[in-house]
Amino acid sequence: MSQFKPTVRSRGRRAPKRVNYDRETIYGVLDSSFMCHVGYVLDDQPFVTPTSYWREGDTLFWHGSAASRMIKRMAEGLPACLTVSHFDGLVLARSGFHHSFNYRSVMAFGRARAINDKAAKEAALEIFVERVMPGRTAEIRPANAKELKATTVVAMEIEEASAKIRSGPPIDDAPDYDLEVWAGTVPVKLVAEAPVPDPDLKAGIELPDYIAQWTGMEKN
Amino acid sequence: MSQFKPTVRSRGRRAPKRVNYDRETIYGVLDSSFMCHVGYVLDDQPFVTPTSYWREGDTLFWHGSAASRMIKRMAEGLPACLTVSHFDGLVLARSGFHHSFNYRSVMAFGRARAINDKAAKEAALEIFVERVMPGRTAEIRPANAKELKATTVVAMEIEEASAKIRSGPPIDDAPDYDLEVWAGTVPVKLVAEAPVPDPDLKAGIELPDYIAQWTGMEKN
Numbered sequence: 001m002s003q004f005k006p007t008v009r010s011r012g013r014r015a016p017k018r019v020n021y022d023r024e025t026i027y028g029v030l031d032s033s034f035m036c037h038v039g040y041v042l043d044d045q046p047f048v049t050p051t052s053y054w055r056e057g058d059t060l061f062w063h064g065s066a067a068s069r070m071i072k073r074m075a076e077g078l079p080a081c082l083t084v085s086h087f088d089g090l091v092l093a094r095s096g097f098h099h100s101f102n103y104r105s106v107m108a109f110g111r112a113r114a115i116n117d118k119a120a121k122e123a124a125l126e127i128f129v130e131r132v133m134p135g136r137t138a139e140i141r142p143a144n145a146k147e148l149k150a151t152t153v154v155a156m157e158i159e160e161a162s163a164k165i166r167s168g169p170p171i172d173d174a175p176d177y178d179l180e181v182w183a184g185t186v187p188v189k190l191v192a193e194a195p196v197p198d199p200d201l202k203a204g205i206e207l208p209d210y211i212a213q214w215t216g217m218e219k220n
Numbered sequence: 221m222s223q224f225k226p227t228v229r230s231r232g233r234r235a236p237k238r239v240n241y242d243r244e245t246i247y248g249v250l251d252s253s254f255m256c257h258v259g260y261v262l263d264d265q266p267f268v269t270p271t272s273y274w275r276e277g278d279t280l281f282w283h284g285s286a287a288s289r290m291i292k293r294m295a296e297g298l299p300a301c302l303t304v305s306h307f308d309g310l311v312l313a314r315s316g317f318h319h320s321f322n323y324r325s326v327m328a329f330g331r332a333r334a335i336n337d338k339a340a341k342e343a344a345l346e347i348f349v350e351r352v353m354p355g356r357t358a359e360i361r362p363a364n365a366k367e368l369k370a371t372t373v374v375a376m377e378i379e380e381a382s383a384k385i386r387s388g389p390p391i392d393d394a395p396d397y398d399l400e401v402w403a404g405t406v407p408v409k410l411v412a413e414a415p416v417p418d419p420d421l422k423a424g425i426e427l428p429d430y431i432a433q434w435t436g437m438e439k440n
């Protein structure tokens with residue numbers, strides 16, 4: 001299976017059984033979330049900014065106002081760490097020590113760069129909209145020149161990445177299985193609810209099928 | 221209302237209407253999530269680690285293996301940025317440009333330190349369990365000396381913090397309200413599902429009320 005190469009930077013040192021470098025696993029975690037957390041350093045100070053993102057192959061993308069401090073500095077080629085995580089529930093063990101969460105996470109490392117070509121930027125933003133809500137692009141007003149200029153799209157080739165996943169029941173110390181304590185997991189899911197029309201929605205516009213299909217489904 | 225002081229580090233420069241520094245708002249976002257993303261710098265490289273956390277007053281806590289690279293270096297007093305974010309749904313506007321997410325997030329800055337006092341560490345870990353699942357501490361086996369030694373609890377006084385929140389319908393350009401495009405939001409929620417007993421659960425142990433109460437509720 002295709003793998004990212006473990007390095008000093010990406011290697012998971014704790015709980016190695018939970019860590020892997022398979023592209024398929026890493027893509028799976030990256031492609032089933034909407035918000036990531038981007039880490040970067042400005043003047044020795046770490047910042048972690050939550051933002052939307054999308055992926056194509058081994059490249060991660062995010063975007064923002066061309067005037068944003070984070071986006072401007074990112075586009076200069078700053079080292080970045082983009083982390084995605086899903087909280088999948090509580091793991092209730094018989095001891096406090098073995099309590100845990102079930103989760104799926106990916107840490108990806110690379111250097112950010114701006115996409116300056118207008119056509120490439122436009123294409124990237126359309127891919128983003130389709131990634132979040134398939135079918136939406138065909139319906140909406142496309143970006144105009146002013147909007148494209150006001151938006152910076154940042155791309156980061158993944159140099160290294162690792163996934164860390166915990167699932168399943170608690171693992172207790174052998175003697176603790178005799179304790180009179182309920183143990184197990186409480187799964188937690190992200191779910192989409194019924195769409196809420198804009199109060200200013202023009203009369204007579206029905207909810208499109210592609211939005212109806214999106215809702216009511218699990219989102220992680 | 222009590223506020224964190226805006227600084228160069230914490231000031232939200234984009235979309236200032238979405239940013240605030242009220243303790244009440246910041247506490248609200250911090251106290252309704254389970255996983256945060258901690259950013260720190262090792263050898264000029266940013267890292268963003270998803271982890272569980274809890275809060276007391278203006279202090280944030282997280283924990284990990286005493287042998288973990290992140291935890292060891294954190295405890296030395298590294299500058300850190302702890303970010304919490306809730307993804308609340310899609311904002312579907314009439315133009316691609318005004319598409320957005322609804323979200324609530326907090327960025328908190330400070331310096332981490334280890335809690336070395338055994339009693340303080342023990343107390344902190346009990347507070348953590350109670351924060352995640354009220355009622356659990358009374359039932360489980362408490363930490364023993366070996367487990368306490370293997371666990372580092374990290375505390376960070378919040379020096380600066382800001383909340384950024386977007387809610388409500390899309391805001392479109394005036395002429396776009398005439399387009400024949402459905403617009404609105406699709407709310408997304410984190411929900412807890414029915415508990416799954418450990419396959420090795422001792423016969424005759426019923427699900428406690430405090431766990432039953434926790435499930436079936438919204439979690440963000």
